[in-house]
Amino acid sequence: MNEEAQYRLYKKRKCTFTKKLRRSMTPTETILWEILRNRKFKGLKFRRQVNIGHYIVDFLCKEYKVVLEIDGGIHEEEAQKEHDQCRTIFLSEHGYKILRIKNEDIYNNLQFTLENIYSFIQKQDTKQFPLLRKGEG
Secondary structure, eight states: OOHHHHHHHHHHHHHHHHHHHHHTOOHHHHHHHHHHGGGTTTTOOOEEEEEETTEEEEEEEGGGTEEEEEEOGGGGSHHHHHHHHHHHHHHHHTTOEEEEEEHHHHHHOHHHHHHHHHHHHHHHOTTTSOOOOTTOO
């Protein structure tokens, strides 16, 4: 198999895997997605389980190049920490800003978590960020 055919096969398998992830989100991803989808959160457009390079990120606000990563208990393991660090470096080198959110934060204080997400995005591009009037979003 030539190199181009191998690459097409790789992309097809990755796309299939990404679709599988979208169908089998974790409970915390589902909670957050219900808030983020269809521009329901401050009018911002989010996508879920997005391919960036050879990584798949949980949520992406492409307009501001912000990645939201939801971290469960596995992210405390040393091997996963190394993987996460490599992923963060790769994404940062490509202009993405990463906000890591623990599962517990979504379960225990969703409103505070949403405020943190909004603040994080606002800090990325203060000149172009659409400032919402009090009571919007």
